[in-house]
Amino acid sequence: MEEKRNIFSKSVLIEILESALGKTLGEVDKNNVFEKTKLHPKITGIAGDVIEQSVLGYSADSYQTPDLYVDGQDIELKTTGIRKSKKRGINYEAKEPMSITAVSPSKIVNESFENSSFWHKLDKLLLVYYLYDSDTTVTAAEYAQFPIKGYQFHEFSDEDKSILIKDWELVKDFIEKLQLEYDCPENEYYRLSSELRSKLMMIDTAPKWPNRPRFRLKRVALSTIVQKHFGTQLEQLPVEYKTFRDIDEQLQQFTVLYRGKTIEELISSDYLDIKVKLNKNEDVNKSITEQIVTKMFGAESKKISNIEVFKKSGLIVKTITQTVRGLRTEDTKLFPVDFDEWLIREQIFEESLVYSDFSENQFLFIIFEEPIEATKLLENKFVGFKRISFDEKFIENQVKACWLDVRNKVLNNQLIESIIYNKDGSPKINKNGMVSTTVNFPKSREFDVFLRGTGADSKDKPVELNGISMYRQNLWIKGTVILDMLNSEDFI
Numbered sequence: 001m002e003e004k005r006n007i008f009s010k011s012v013l014i015e016i017l018e019s020a021l022g023k024t025l026g027e028v029d030k031n032n033v034f035e036k037t038k039l040h041p042k043i044t045g046i047a048g049d050v051i052e053q054s055v056l057g058y059s060a061d062s063y064q065t066p067d068l069y070v071d072g073q074d075i076e077l078k079t080t081g082i083r084k085s086k087k088r089g090i091n092y093e094a095k096e097p098m099s100i101t102a103v104s105p106s107k108i109v110n111e112s113f114e115n116s117s118f119w120h121k122l123d124k125l126l127l128v129y130y131l132y133d134s135d136t137t138v139t140a141a142e143y144a145q146f147p148i149k150g151y152q153f154h155e156f157s158d159e160d161k162s163i164l165i166k167d168w169e170l171v172k173d174f175i176e177k178l179q180l181e182y183d184c185p186e187n188e189y190y191r192l193s194s195e196l197r198s199k200l201m202m203i204d205t206a207p208k209w210p211n212r213p214r215f216r217l218k219r220v221a222l223s224t225i226v227q228k229h230f231g232t233q234l235e236q237l238p239v240e241y242k243t244f245r246d247i248d249e250q251l252q253q254f255t256v257l258y259r260g261k262t263i264e265e266l267i268s269s270d271y272l273d274i275k276v277k278l279n280k281n282e283d284v285n286k287s288i289t290e291q292i293v294t295k296m297f298g299a300e301s302k303k304i305s306n307i308e309v310f311k312k313s314g315l316i317v318k319t320i321t322q323t324v325r326g327l328r329t330e331d332t333k334l335f336p337v338d339f340d341e342w343l344i345r346e347q348i349f350e351e352s353l354v355y356s357d358f359s360e361n362q363f364l365f366i367i368f369e370e371p372i373e374a375t376k377l378l379e380n381k382f383v384g385f386k387r388i389s390f391d392e393k394f395i396e397n398q399v400k401a402c403w404l405d406v407r408n409k410v411l412n413n414q415l416i417e418s419i420i421y422n423k424d425g426s427p428k429i430n431k432n433g434m435v436s437t438t439v440n441f442p443k444s445r446e447f448d449v450f451l452r453g454t455g456a457d458s459k460d461k462p463v464e465l466n467g468i469s470m471y472r473q474n475l476w477i478k479g480t481v482i483l484d485m486l487n488s489e490d491f492i
Contacts, residue, residue, distance in 0.1 A: 006058045007069045010153070013056075017128065017151045020055050025130060026144025029054045037140040046140045048079035051128050066120060075124045075153070081132040082149065082226055086338060091230045092149075094222035095132045097356070100215040103205050105175045105189065113165050118215055122164065125154040129226065135340035137347065152229050159309070160202070162242045167203045170196055171215075198362060198389040199244060201313040207350075208392075218360045224312040234308035238298045241309055244362075248387070251364075251492045254296045255384045263368065264378040266292050283376040289319040289366050292382075304364075314361035320486065321380060322369050329479035331444060337451060337473040339465060342403065343410055349400050354475070358399050362389045365486060384491040388482070398448040402475070405442050406451065415466045416440045430458040439470055448481045 020028050025047055031054040037043055052058055052067070056077075066076040081095035101121045113119055129150045134142070156164065174196060178185040190209040197204065202221040205213040228234060241247050258266060263284060267274040272295040276284050291302045304310045304317045318332060335357045341347070342354065349355055364387050368380040390399070409415045420428045420436040428436040436458065441451040453471025455461060461469040 006056070006067055008056075010071050013068075013070060013126070016055060020148050021150065022147060024145055024147050025050045028148065029144065031057075034141060034144050041139045041141060043140045046143050047081065047130050047146070048077075050143075051079045052077065055128075066124070068126065070126075073124055074120065075126050076121050077126045077128070079128045079130065080222070080226070081146075082129050083132050085227075086336070090227060090232060092129075092131075092223075092226050094219050094226050096351070097204070097206070097216040097219045097360075098222050100203070100217060103171065103175075103192070103213045103215055105179070105185070108172050109176045109179060111172070113168055116168065118168055119164075122156065122217075127152050127154050127225070127229075129229075135344075137344045150229060154225060154229075159240050159242075160312075162240065163201045163309075163313075164203065166243045167200045168215075170199055171203075171205065194392045197359065197391070198387075201242075201244060204360070218312075218314065219356045220314040220360050221312040224308065234311060235299050235301045235306055236308055244313070244387070247315070248492045250297070251385045255492070258296070258382050259384060260381055262379055262381050263288065263292070266382060272296065281376070283378055286319060286377065288377070289368070290317045293317050293364070293366055315364055316361055317364050317366065320365050320367055320482075322367060322383065323373065324369065324371070329483050331452075331476050331479045332482050333452070333474050333476050334449075335475045337406075337475060339410075339463065339473075342406060345411065349403060352403070354399060354403055355395065357475075358390045358395045359392075362387055367486075367491075386486050386489045386491060388485050388489065398481075402442045402447050402449045402451070405447070409440065410465055413466060414440075415468060417468045417470075432457055432459065434458045439468060441473065444476070444478045448478050450476055450478070452476045 026034060029050050033050045033053050034046065037046060056068075066074040068075040068077055078098060080098060082092040083095050085091060085093045087093075101117045104117070108116065108118075111117070128148065129152075130143075130146045131149045133146055171192070174192060175185075175189070178188045178191075182188055192213060193205045193208050200218075202218055204216050204218055206216055207213055224234070239250070241250070261269070266272055267276055267284070267288065272292065274288070274291055274295055276288060279285060287302075290304060294301050294304055294307065297307070299307050301307055304315065320330060320332070335354070338353060341352065364385060366385055367383040368377075369383050370380045417437050417439050420438055422428050430436050439453075442449070444450045444452075451473045453473050455471035461471055463470045463472055
């Protein structure tokens with residue numbers, strides 16, 4: 001057996017890490033690892049260096065084998081940044097995806113999953129969490145102020161391992177196919193990340209070829225691990241789904257069972273049996289459609305984000321209604337805007353949260369048809385499902401354009417609030433008597449991806465930028481754009 005330099009017992013590791021909890025990285029840095037940041041203020045990986053060298057007391061290495069040998073077992077140490085989540089009911093989320101190991105085309109085709117470098121790095125993990133407690137990008141030296149919030153010895157469940165096997169095999173099979181079909185497969189490896197994006201459940205590969213890509217655990221998958229560790233409860237489905245194809249096959253069965261049924265028939269069926277309260281119009285709220293999907297899968301949760309397999313794979317449910325003449329061109333709300341993160345001056349788009357939101361998540365559209373215009377939701381009929389993922393070109397051209405426009409206006413003091421006027425030239429007055437205003441954020445008439453505010457009324461403006469109070473902002477996608485995407489996809 002290869003000699004292991006970093007040998008520990010689990011009990012000793014627990015004792016060491018328990019003594020570090022609550023302390024900052026600077027406070028535990030007994031070996032002065034932060035000293036090197038004086039000459040190298042932008043050095044990366046400083047938090048991991050401190051945990052390795054000052055907390056556990058060993059030097060970094062570049063071996064392919066896991067870092068630690070604990071009670072006769074290999075364990076990979078991952079020092080992981082977490083952020084406070086701004087989503088209701090969620091404590092923390094991962095700061096970024098977790099790098100696993102290099103994607104080596106010459107090596108992976110000769111590996112099995114169990115003996116792969118990928119699985120050797122993921123089989124058993126020691127995750128040490130520090131809180132990235134800043135709304136701006138900080139220098140390496142400023143990591144010293146971040147506290148150590150927790151640690152866990154993590155092993156993937158059998159269900160998670162099954163998903164990881166399928167994901168890894170998709171990458172291996174794709175590379176193997178390129179090697180068989182092309183004399184120079186290296187010229188085709190650039191397709192790796194983009195063509196597999198919609199198929200991979202828990203991992204992705206980055207950066208893009210010709211830069212040597214690495215396997216990564218998606219930020220949404222890592223956030224699920226983080227949130228479960230810190231107490232978030234997620235529902236397990238009665239059936240195991242290892243791939244998006246498995247999910248699609250189940251959705252096909254739901255379509256066969258329920259196509260043509262109205263929402264009223266669906267919620268009152270013996271299988272779904274959803275208890276709802278009608279609103280003042282004797283109708284249901286639009287949110288009922290997501291509960292219909294969760295009930296189809298046999299879940300008790302009303303929201304798909306409370307179901308573990310969907311949360312860690314980044315599947316988000318949206319509803320769209322078509323008339324007898326076709327789909328409506330409704331703008332669709334996607335993600336809330338975190339201005340603290342958006343406005344980090346040194347931020348690189350490909351490392352931003354908005355980039356990971358669009359690249360990691362997929363949208364499951366449940367499609368209904370209204371028999372006549374402006375009918376009650378209860379009377380709309382279920383048609384089927386379509387699944388949408390955003391490709392690299394769309395993210396680079398449309399999402400980035402919106403992101404850059406917002407950053408430019410706020411960071412360069414070009415944000416303007418204007419009064420909205422009626423056709424007769426008089427200021428528009430809201431119901432509460434306040435003058436209606438607008439901010440020059442990206443609008444749908446100019447951008448495919450744009451910002452739109454949401455508030456209870458015109459006084460509900462908790463966000464302040466450059467002295468301008470405004471509604472909470474969300475990213476939306478133009479109705480015609482999402483319609484084109486849906487029309488180009490077959491029903492599942």
